[in-house]
Amino acid sequence: MPMKGSGQSELREIDRWEDGVGWIAYPDEEMQRASHAFVADDGSVWVVDPVDADGVDDLLAEFGDVAGVVVMLDRHKRDAADVANRHDVSVYVPDWMADVASEIEAPVERFGRELADTGYQALTVRDSVVPPWQEVGLYHEESGTLVVPESVGTADYFLAPGERLGVHPMLRLFPPERQLGRLSPERILVGHGEGVTEDATSALRDALDGARRRTPALYGKTLRTFISG
Numbered sequence: 001m002p003m004k005g006s007g008q009s010e011l012r013e014i015d016r017w018e019d020g021v022g023w024i025a026y027p028d029e030e031m032q033r034a035s036h037a038f039v040a041d042d043g044s045v046w047v048v049d050p051v052d053a054d055g056v057d058d059l060l061a062e063f064g065d066v067a068g069v070v071v072m073l074d075r076h077k078r079d080a081a082d083v084a085n086r087h088d089v090s091v092y093v094p095d096w097m098a099d100v101a102s103e104i105e106a107p108v109e110r111f112g113r114e115l116a117d118t119g120y121q122a123l124t125v126r127d128s129v130v131p132p133w134q135e136v137g138l139y140h141e142e143s144g145t146l147v148v149p150e151s152v153g154t155a156d157y158f159l160a161p162g163e164r165l166g167v168h169p170m171l172r173l174f175p176p177e178r179q180l181g182r183l184s185p186e187r188i189l190v191g192h193g194e195g196v197t198e199d200a201t202s203a204l205r206d207a208l209d210g211a212r213r214r215t216p217a218l219y220g221k222t223l224r225t226f227i228s229g
Contacts, residue, residue, distance in 0.1 A: 005029035009053035015187070015195040019143065020063070022189060025053035032155040032193045033078070036147060038140075039063050040118035048072055048138070049149050049191055052079035057086070068092045070115065072149040074100050074134040076191060081106035094122060094136045125151050125179045131170060137180070144186030146200070151176045152207055154193030157222060160214035165196050165203040167211040169218060175211035180204060 005026020015022035020038035035050040037060055044067035045060060060066055066087040069080045074097060084091045084106040093101050095110040113122055115138060123137040125148060138147040151168055152158070158166035165188060167175045181204075188204060189195040196203045 001028060001030050003030045004033070011053040011055045013059065015189055015197065017187060021059060022195060023053065023056065023059060025051040030157070034191055034193060036189050037063060038145065040120070042117050044118070046070060046115070046118060047083055048147060049076040050079050050083045052082050068116065071100060071104070072136050072138070072147065073191065076149055077104060080104060096124070096127065097134045097136070123179055125176055139183060139185070144184070145189065146183055146185035146187070147189045148180070149191035152188070153190040154196065158192065160218040161221065163207060163214070165207040166218070167207055169222070172211045172215040172218065175208050177208045181208055
C-alpha cells in the first residue's frame, strides 16, 4: 500500500451530511488524505484541503457554487490551486500562516478569526517552528462541525488500540488540549481518514485525555507493522 496515491484517482465519498461532504481520492493509500466541502451560512460552498479526483466537480455541484478553497495546514497545499482555478475562485489562507501563499499558483486571500461570512470560526491549532507546523481548525458552533486537518485523525497510523480518533503520532506527548478541549462538536472532519459522526465530543475528549498514556501502544503497533511489512 503506497503512502500517497497517484495517477488515476478513484473517488470514494465519505462524511456526507446535510451541509457538506467529504472524499478520499485514493482509497488504497496509507495516508488516507481526506478532503471536504461544506455549505456556509450564506449558502456558498467552500472546499478545504482538496486532493483532486475525477468526479469532484460533480460532487461539489450537488451543494452549489464554490466560493473559495481553504488551505488549513502549511503542508496541505495539495490541489488547492487546481480546484480554485477551475472554479474561478481564490485560495484562502490564514493571515498568520507564513510561506504558503507564495507557493500557490492561484489568487490568494487571507482570513482572520472567521472564514469570510461562512459562520466558521478559525482556531489556531498549532503554530510552531520545531517541528515546523502551522495549522488552523474551523468550527461552526451552531451545527457542531469541527474541521481539523492534521492534529487529530482516523487513519490507521493515528490510532492506538481502542481509539476512534487519535492525536497525530508526533503530538502525542503534547496534544492540543487547550486548543480543542473546550469544544463540543457533533461531527469531526479530519484531513486523514473518515470523520467521526457519532459521539464526536466523547471521541475528542478520549483522544486528548489518552494521548500521552497510549503513546507506547501506538508506537508499538507502528513498529510491529513496519517489521511485518
